[in-house]
Amino acid sequence: MGAIVMMTGVTRLERRLATQLVFDTVNRLGGWIDDTRMYSNLMNTIRLNLPAGAFPAFAEALSGAGITVDVPHDLGGHPEAERMATLQLTFIHDEPDLRREVPAIPG
Template structure:
């Protein structure tokens, strides 16, 4: 089965929005596999959920203030208890400056 690809946009503070996604995925019986944070502009969250939970996930995230796009790769659910992998690209809209992170020098 294909990976479900979700995208969302929000004006919520990024840490609160990310925590909300984590909590929602956990509440629906799934878990977070990985997170990549691209400054304070975007997070990409990789997760695994029961196939039957994706409709509830999209609905809960929309009710929580995330503007969701139409999911790609959802297709035929099959067994609703089957685990499906997904990614969520979460883009943050704000007027904050880009985050600057100190990168330690590595002897080399």
């Protein structure tokens, strides 16, 4: 297993749709999602695993759906080798910041 592949992406798609597209694409390419962190409605960070040879198809599929992703060109190693990766996905929109109510904890 090599170093973690760090990718960034940007889109104008609605955040839930964009996130689901990433999940579906990873699954279709034989990978899986390890974790997702949502930072308001501005950014998600998705930790995933993919076969090394699937990264170009990953970027191409997302680009065709409206998500621009930068993927390193030469990941080295065997194309079937599993590679851990992160995708920081930024959403471009005019929506206000998403606020969530945090209930008070009785103390």
